[in-house]
Structures are given as C-alpha cells and as structure tokens.
Amino acid sequence: MSFEHASHGSFRLGLPSRDEAGVSLDNLRSQYYQPLRQTIQDIQKDYVDQISNQGPRQPGDMHVGVIGAGMAGLLSAYILKKAGFKVTVFEVDDRVGGRVHTHYFDKSKNWQYGDLGAMRLPCTTEHQRVFNVIDELNKVNKENEDRKIELIDYILENDDGRTFFNNTKAKDKTIMTNKYAKDHPFELGFHLGPLPLDIQTIWDSILQYFLPHFQQSFRNGLQFLMQFDTYSVREFIVHPPPLLKLPLENVKVEQFMEGYTSATGLFRLGIVDTILEVKGGMQRLAEAFLPSVEDSIKYKHSVQKLEISGKQVGITYAKVEDNKNQFPSLGHETDFFDHVIVTCPLGVVRHWDLPDDLSLGKRTAIRSLNYDNSVKVFLRFTTRFWEDPKKTDPPIYGGQSTTDLSIRKIVYPSYGMHSDEPGVLLVSYTWANDAAKFGANSHKDVAELALRDVVKIHGEVARTEYLDYVVHYWSTDPITGGGTFAYFEPGQFSSMLPDLKRPEHNIHFAGEHTDFHHAWIVGAFNSALHATESIMKGAGLGGLFADVAKPFINEYSVSSDVDQTE
Structure with missing residues (x-):
C-alpha cells in the first residue's frame, strides 16, 4: 500500500496492489468509493422514484437550464441536446471552459x-x-x-530539473539538479539527522499501520481507515496513533514532507500515473463542444436567483458587461425550466437568492465546503x-x-x-x-x-x-467565487458529498466539487453524467440515456446500473 504524490500537490491514498490484497487494482479503487457510491445511488433512486410518479415525458417537451459553461455544464448540455431536450446554458463569461482557461x-x-x-x-x-x-x-x-x-x-x-532549498547548492557551487538532490538528500539543509529521506519510505512506514487491516479484507481495511476521516495529514503525522512509530521527530517529518514535496498549508487538509496534455492548450477541449451546443449558450448572463414555481424552477438572471460586475441592481429577467443543473463553484452559488426550503445539508455545503x-x-x-x-x-x-x-x-x-x-x-x-x-x-x-x-x-x-x-x-477570479478547486477538509468528504449530490425539487448540482474525483476534469464530467441520468430516468427515459451516454460510460462514477460492471 502506498501514497501517491498527486499533481495538485498533495498526497493521495494509493490502494493495495494485487499482490497485497489478492484482487485487481482497478476493482480495489472501485471498492474504495463503494460505500459512498451506494449512498449516492440510493439518493438518485429515491429522486427518480419520486419524480417518475409524475409520469413519463418526451425529451422535446422538456426545457433544462444549465448554469455554467465549464466542463460539467458543457457535457450536460451536449448529452441533453443529443437526446432531444431543449437546453439553455447561462454563462457569465464571454467564453466557455470555466476553470479550463x-x-x-x-x-x-x-x-x-x-x-x-x-x-x-x-x-x-x-x-x-x-x-x-x-x-x-x-x-x-x-x-x-x-x-x-x-x-x-x-x-x-x-532529473535535470533543479532543486533549490535552504539556499543550499551542490558541492561544485551550482544549483542542484533533481537527480543530485535525490542522491544527496542530506545536503538540502533540513538538518534531519540519520533519516533515510526517501519520501516513499517515510510514507510506507506510516502506511504499515493500515496494511494489516487491508490484508484481512478490503472491507476491514476501509472501515479502519475511515476512523481517521476527521484527521488532517498534518495531525496524523504530528500526533500519530499510539502504535505508529515514525523514523524521526514527528514535527520534523511533517515539515520536511510538506515543504519539500508539497505546498505549504496543504497538509492541514484531508488525508483521505502516463500523463497527456492537449496540443494548443486545454481550452481546445472546451471549445470542441461549441459546434454542438453554442446555439444554446447565453454569454454574459449572470444568475441572481433560483425559485420554485409548481413543478418548475425559475432562473432569474441579468445581462452583464463582464464577469467582474455580476450583480446589477436592475435589469433582471426570469425564465422557467423543467429542470436546472447548477455547475458553478459553490462560492458563486452562495451569492444567489436560493429557495427558502433548500435543505440544511445543502446550505451547509454551499457555505462551508473548502476550496x-x-x-x-x-x-x-x-x-x-x-x-x-x-x-x-x-x-x-x-x-x-x-x-x-x-x-x-x-x-x-x-x-x-x-x-x-x-x-x-x-x-x-x-x-x-x-x-x-x-x-x-x-x-x-x-x-x-x-x-x-x-x-x-x-x-x-x-x-x-x-x-x-x-x-x-x-x-x-469572479467565476470561482473565492477558490480554485474543491479540496475537502477533514470529515467534509464523507459528510458533504451526499448532500452535494442530492437533487432538491428539480434542481441538480454538478461540477468537480460534487464528485469523488474533485479538482479534476473527470470529476466534472462524472457529475454531468450523474445529473443528466437523474433527469432522464425520472422522465422514464433511462433507455435513451443509456444510448446517448454510451460513448462515455465506464465503471467509475455514474451511480447507475448502466455504469456498473462486475
């Protein structure tokens, strides 16, 4: 079992290998999220059962409002339009992509x-x-x-990149290469004493605390791990459980690992791979949706309010000159929709006038989720x-x-x-x-x-x-509402994710912050599949959803039987 150094600058849990646990890594990753996935699947089923009592509907008779033309909004609009729904996308900016820019x-x-x-x-x-x-x-x-x-x-x-810490240099007085620093860790100036400063070795010494429980069974290991859901990484290292022994004074270990390998302050957050990029910039991925959805996008339209009117959801919006002036006092208009998908970061949503009966869990998440x-x-x-x-x-x-x-x-x-x-x-x-x-x-x-x-x-x-x-x-940046991407604090992941996913009336919430893979494009795409699936299944269009979403389905995120493989 190991911790991976994620590219966002934190350490993420790497699951046991086949040799350690006796099953495939892909299946283990799926199982790791399974308890929460089951909860979310149950939430979706309850919503679909409730909404389907209104009887089946045809896609051409339904109008869906999508708020935000980021990655979740674009894929939501693409799927719904492909299925024959009328779609209107409200985007405060003059471009698509959101935080893909x-x-x-x-x-x-x-x-x-x-x-x-x-x-x-x-x-x-x-x-x-x-x-x-x-x-x-x-x-x-x-x-x-x-x-x-x-x-x-x-x-x-x-290996030829440079490493420069504590004003230390190589013996020849040049800036250390990454390889030199790795081969000569004691020259980095951290005064760590006789410690084998291989980061993976330190993590392995920590994770030996969990490994026996996973060797008994994955379920036992997961249950044991969830006891520490409220820990930050810093707290776990500085004040470890009684039987966990670290190879150096705990505070020094934490300071070295956070300062040298991560970003200052990230270890206060939750504890709980070949890489490609888009030639010409990631913006090209967002703009590739435009031939299919641009006729449905209202640029420079800033949402002010959501309201419930019978079985419909009203979106009150204002036309704005730019995203730095999103909340004018005059010039508001309201359109009504059968469903609304909210894909904006929660810092933006918090500024809206929301329905009075929005659940406490949803309001708490909107107010408190860490970015x-x-x-x-x-x-x-x-x-x-x-x-x-x-x-x-x-x-x-x-x-x-x-x-x-x-x-x-x-x-x-x-x-x-x-x-x-x-x-x-x-x-x-x-x-x-x-x-x-x-x-x-x-x-x-x-x-x-x-x-x-x-x-x-x-x-x-x-x-x-x-x-x-x-x-x-x-x-x-005004489009983010005060943060870059969702980064759950201790306890927030397991306590808030179900509330984030739960539809209220016919208001659905999507975006990277509502998915297991938060802070990644895939999380935004996953959430779009989940929201559109809920809408279409509730209208008795589960088969149509399966057909339209077929190019995107795999075993990792949509919480439906369509998306599950044994």
Whole structure:
C-alpha cells in the first residue's frame, strides 16, 4: 500500500496492489468509493422514484437550464441536446471552459500559450471518461479540423530539473539538479539527522499501520481507515496513533514532507500515473463542444436567483458587461425550466437568492465546503533558454524544478521543444498558503517577484531575455467565487458529498466539487453524467440515456446500473 504524490500537490491514498490484497487494482479503487457510491445511488433512486410518479415525458417537451459553461455544464448540455431536450446554458463569461482557461500570448504562432487552469490528463482507468469524451468530440467534429483535439505527452518529472532549498547548492557551487538532490538528500539543509529521506519510505512506514487491516479484507481495511476521516495529514503525522512509530521527530517529518514535496498549508487538509496534455492548450477541449451546443449558450448572463414555481424552477438572471460586475441592481429577467443543473463553484452559488426550503445539508455545503487557492505565473522570454546547453547546463526538457522560494515550482513546457519561437515558461505554480501570499500584490509585482526567483535558479539569462507575463490568481477570479478547486477538509468528504449530490425539487448540482474525483476534469464530467441520468430516468427515459451516454460510460462514477460492471 502506498501514497501517491498527486499533481495538485498533495498526497493521495494509493490502494493495495494485487499482490497485497489478492484482487485487481482497478476493482480495489472501485471498492474504495463503494460505500459512498451506494449512498449516492440510493439518493438518485429515491429522486427518480419520486419524480417518475409524475409520469413519463418526451425529451422535446422538456426545457433544462444549465448554469455554467465549464466542463460539467458543457457535457450536460451536449448529452441533453443529443437526446432531444431543449437546453439553455447561462454563462457569465464571454467564453466557455470555466476553470479550463488557456492564455494565448500570440495566436499566430504554435507554442505561445499557457494553461491558466487545468493542464494535464492522467492516463488511468479512473480518468478514462475524459478520453472517451475527446474521442466522441473528435468524431462529431471530424469535418472541422479547427476543432480537432490532439494529445501530446506531458513530462511530469525530469532529473535535470533543479532543486533549490535552504539556499543550499551542490558541492561544485551550482544549483542542484533533481537527480543530485535525490542522491544527496542530506545536503538540502533540513538538518534531519540519520533519516533515510526517501519520501516513499517515510510514507510506507506510516502506511504499515493500515496494511494489516487491508490484508484481512478490503472491507476491514476501509472501515479502519475511515476512523481517521476527521484527521488532517498534518495531525496524523504530528500526533500519530499510539502504535505508529515514525523514523524521526514527528514535527520534523511533517515539515520536511510538506515543504519539500508539497505546498505549504496543504497538509492541514484531508488525508483521505502516463500523463497527456492537449496540443494548443486545454481550452481546445472546451471549445470542441461549441459546434454542438453554442446555439444554446447565453454569454454574459449572470444568475441572481433560483425559485420554485409548481413543478418548475425559475432562473432569474441579468445581462452583464463582464464577469467582474455580476450583480446589477436592475435589469433582471426570469425564465422557467423543467429542470436546472447548477455547475458553478459553490462560492458563486452562495451569492444567489436560493429557495427558502433548500435543505440544511445543502446550505451547509454551499457555505462551508473548502476550496484551495492557486496561482499560476507565466513569463515569456526571447528564447527557450532552459533547453539551450549554452545557457543552461544541463538543459531541461519538460519536467519541473522545485524550491522553497516564493515561486515553489517551475514547470517546463512539454510542448514546442526545440522551437525557435519565444519561450513560454510556467515559472510559478503554487497552491494553499504559498498562493495566498501572492494575493495581496499586483500582477506586475508578482511577475517581477517571480522573475527574481527564476534568476536565482537560472541566472541573469532570465532577466536578459524576459519579454512579458500573465498572472492568474484563481481565488480572486469572479467565476470561482473565492477558490480554485474543491479540496475537502477533514470529515467534509464523507459528510458533504451526499448532500452535494442530492437533487432538491428539480434542481441538480454538478461540477468537480460534487464528485469523488474533485479538482479534476473527470470529476466534472462524472457529475454531468450523474445529473443528466437523474433527469432522464425520472422522465422514464433511462433507455435513451443509456444510448446517448454510451460513448462515455465506464465503471467509475455514474451511480447507475448502466455504469456498473462486475
């Protein structure tokens, strides 16, 4: 059993291997979520039983309002329109994608872009739905080359990236490469004493506490693990259970593991893979939906209120000039729908006027669900100097450098290698407290501070070749309502997810925050399947849903019998 270092900067539970547990890894992952999945499946069944008493309906007679043209909203609209429903999508911005957002420095060139939001797609079974959606969109857009989605390899790690902590350098006075730092951990300046500083070894020593219970049976292991659902990672390490012995003073272990391998502040959150990216930016994935759904999207329409009127749901909205001014006092209009799917982050939803009888659980989740901070800083340079052995020795092709400087992580592009175009570099990708510390500064100052840190790692060549920048602080972006992606605090996952999934009246909630795989595109897609399934089954259209959603179905998230495999 092991913990995986997730790309969002935290450690995630990796389940036992076949040898350890006697069953396949894919089946174990499915079982891991099964208790909550069963609860959500029961919630959906109760809703379908209740709504189906109203009798079957034809899709052409039903109008569904979708709030938000992010990934969950786009797939929801695509499925419903394909099934013959009338659909209206309300989007406050002038573009689709939501937190999938690519900035283009120069659209006339091939590699002058950076993904401000989601930027990579793990090739795992659990993320297969994303690739199924891409295949479907490529099929429906096969005559439109501009909408084709092409995937390229994303290089996550590189031995030649740099490691710079505590102002320490290699013995030859150069910045350590990642390989050098891994081979010489005691030179990083953490004063850890005689500790084997292999991160996986430390995690393995922690996880031995759980392994015997999983060896008895997966059910026993899961029940034992859930006793710690209210723990944060920090609390578990600093104040471990009585029989757990760590190889060093607990606080030092936590400080090293969080500071060196994660993002400052993430370990206060819950305890409880080949990678690809979209050529040309992840925005292309969102825009590939447009030929199928754009005629249903109302751009620059900001939702103000949801209300119940008989069997229908009213959406009160206002037309706005931009997403920074979403709540005008005048000019409101109301349209009524048979169903509404809310896909916005909950920080946005909290500002709306909601039905008085919305459940306590739903209101609590809207008010309390934790969202993480995130900042991305892209700088553009006259050349890709990090790939030039005359300017960077050894050169760096993809992967990342890590540091305790304010920028924390430099991500080198896996696209456009050896190009003679200007170089676009993600010079800072931060989360949690590291991101919050950038929040008070202007974008210009953030770019300058980031450039200073890059110079410390790459030398004056960075200053000499610097051209321009883009900074995106998601927590102050109006479309997010104060956070980047859902990051459950201890106890929130098991206590809030059922309430998040439960439809109220004919209002359905979707988005990455409502799925097991929160903070990932696949979570948004999963939630769209769940919401549209609830609507269509409730109307007696379960067979139609199965036909329309067939390209996207696998065993990992829609809580229906259609989606289950033995």
